[in-house]
Amino acid sequence: MSWLFGWGRGSSKPPTDEAETPEGEGGSSDKSFGEKPKDKWSNFDPTGLERAAKSARELDRSRHAKEALDLARMQEQSVQLEHQSKVKEYEAALEQLKGEQIRLQAEEKRKTLTEETKQNQARAQYQDKLARQRYDDQVRQQQALNEENLRKQEESVTKQEAMRKATIEHEMALRHKNELLRVEAESAARAKVERENADLIREQIRLKAAEHRQTVLESIRTAGAVFGEGFHAFVSDWDKLTATVAGFTLLAVGVYSARNATGVIGRYIEARLGKPSLVRETSRITVAEAIKHPVKTTKRLRSRPQDALEGVVLSPSLEERVRDIAIATRNTRQNKGLYRNILMYGPPGTGKTLFAKKLALHSGMDYAIMTGGDVAPMGRDGVTAMHKVFDWASTSQRGLLLFVDEADAFLRKRSTETISEDLRSTLNAFLYRTGEQSNKFMLVLASNQPEQFDWAINDRIDEIVNFALPGLEERERLVLHHSPLMYFSTNDCSDETIGMSGREISKLGVAWQVSTCDLSS
Structure with a gap:
């Protein structure tokens, strides 16, 4: 549409009043070539205006002139709308810029507050640190002052103690000196008296010796006369001699028989009724316990067999295994067979002792508990005490479960140098009494360190159970x-x-x- 406004199609810009190439300060124009300068209309082409006028006349005569005008008006409105939308976008951008500025101001304010808070905290921490340092300094000063006072007191006490010791030593020296002087004076006085009375003392000693000798001789003569007459009369009478010999013989036989019979009866009573010293706890009823606790004894006699795992909490696999042991033990007692010996090992407090008691009650047996730590202090009496335990166990009518807790305390390897000779003898006695399985007692050992057992002990164990x-x-x-x-x-x-x-x-x-x-x- 540029041709409608007066410049031709070949021109790229509208005509101006000034020359296209004005003169510069350096004079680089057409005048430099000696030519006459042209006016401002010299380059104007009038054909463009003619063409524009012709086009306007044609457009006016055209039947689409109104539509072209409406189209131009609509284009102008579109340009205005675009301009208004750009203005609104600019305003929106301004509002956004203002919001961004407000946000930045708020962010800066928040950062400022945060920095102030940090500074306040740092200042408070520094002041607290200074206060703590002052307090620590005061404490150190007070402690140093206390130590100085304590040192001075100790020095004073040391000086006083030294003075007291010196005084006591001086008094003791004076007392010792006075005692020596007194002893010397008494010795001198006694020696003087003895020297003055020596003749009198020797006469008194001679008279006492003569009198004592006369008394002894008369006693000997009197006793010999009486004994001689009695022995002569006894030897002369044959009946008295025979009766006397027979009486002495019967007396000796009676004393010997009574002593042996008393020992046998005592051992029998001890084996049957008494509890050995090594047994700490037992369910076996003794005469003394029956007399002392009749109600408890009656309840125990009327008690029925209990479940072997009642009150015992074990893992499922271990419960199954110990239940099989309980059933086998009960069947062994009912069939009067030979009991199997068991070793239970594991940490303390895992239920070994409790299960041993429940096993005895479930099988209808008595139980006895002894500790291996009680054997070593007995020394040479340990052999006798061990035999008493097994003699006592063999007399049980219901069968006895002998539970030995901490068995490794005295059943350790005999090859080690730490075991004494007495303990080795006790171990040999234990091995002798457990060499064969018994239908009177069942041996149950408990240990935290089964690897310390003597090899002969492992030979006597029939089953091993781990209590974890x-x-x-x-x-x-x-x-x-x-x-x-x-x-x-x-x-x-x-x-x-x-x-x-x-x-x-x-x-x-x-x-x-x-x-x-x-x-x-």
């Missing part, structure tokens, strides 16, 4: 058994008891119950 620490499920059952309230009030109780034995969990439950009772009271 309880697992997660067993610990939960133990906690529930010993303290149900603690179980329900503490969800992580089983995790807190990792590595604890059954005895330790039992003590934990008792302690918790005691603390609960104290708080409730």
